[in-house]
Amino acid sequence: MRLLPAVAVLSLLLSACGQAPAPAAHAAATPPVPVASDPAQAVLAASQRFGQLRSFHASLHMQGPRTLDARMEFVAPDRYRLQTDEGVQTIIGDTFFLQRAGEVRQVPVPPGLLAQWRSPLPADATAAELQVEALGEERVDGQPARRYRVRHPSAAPDGMLYWINAAGLPVRIERQGQTQGKAFKVTVDYSRFDDPTLQIAVP
Numbered sequence: 001m002r003l004l005p006a007v008a009v010l011s012l013l014l015s016a017c018g019q020a021p022a023p024a025a026h027a028a029a030t031p032p033v034p035v036a037s038d039p040a041q042a043v044l045a046a047s048q049r050f051g052q053l054r055s056f057h058a059s060l061h062m063q064g065p066r067t068l069d070a071r072m073e074f075v076a077p078d079r080y081r082l083q084t085d086e087g088v089q090t091i092i093g094d095t096f097f098l099q100r101a102g103e104v105r106q107v108p109v110p111p112g113l114l115a116q117w118r119s120p121l122p123a124d125a126t127a128a129e130l131q132v133e134a135l136g137e138e139r140v141d142g143q144p145a146r147r148y149r150v151r152h153p154s155a156a157p158d159g160m161l162y163w164i165n166a167a168g169l170p171v172r173i174e175r176q177g178q179t180q181g182k183a184f185k186v187t188v189d190y191s192r193f194d195d196p197t198l199q200i201a202v203p
C-alpha cells in the first residue's frame with residue numbers, strides 16, 4: 001500500500017504550511033482587494049472562512065529532494081479525492097478506498113488524517129498568536145490578491161506566504177524550509193470554492 005504514506009505526506013505538508021486555478025474574470029468586473037487594517041485579523045478571518053467551505057479544489061506542487069504534484073477535492077463533511085502519480089484515490093470519513101488493478105479495498109486511516117486540508121491554520125488559532133506582515137497586492141492566476149507573510153508558533157514557525165482574494169479567501173499558500181538537510185518549497189493553490197458540481201462518490 002504505497003499510497004497511504006503518500007496521503008500522510010500530503011496532509012502533513014499542508015498542516016505544516018498552511019489548493020487548480022479558477023476561471024479568470026474580466027478585469028473590469030473584478031472588485032478591488034480590501035486592505036484590512038489588522039493583517040493578523042485578515043489572515044485569521046480568511047482561514048476561518050475557508051474552514052467553513054462546503055467544497056473546494058486544491059493543487060499542490062513541491063520542489064526539493066523530490067518533485068511532487070498532487071490534486072485534491074473536498075466535499076463536506078468528510079469526502080476527499082486525491083490524485084497523485086499513484087492514481088486517483090478516495091477517502092470518506094476514516095476509510096481509505098484503495099483502488100488498484102480494478103479492485104477496491106477499504107483500509108482504515110487514523111481519524112482526522114486529512115482534516116488539515118480544511119484549515120490552513122489551526123482551527124483554534126488566535127490573532128495574538130500570529131505574526132503577520134502585509135506585503136501588498138499581487139495577482140494570482142490573473143486575479144488580484146493581497147500577500148502576507150505569516151508566522152505561527154506551531155503551524156508555521158519559519159513563516160509562510162499567504163495570498164487572500166477579494167472574497168477574503170486564501171487562494172495560495174507557499175512555504176519553504178528544509179527536510180533532512182535539504183531545501184524544499186511547497187505551493188498550494190485553492191479554487192472552486194463551494195462549487196456545487198464537485199461531487200465525490202463511493203468507488
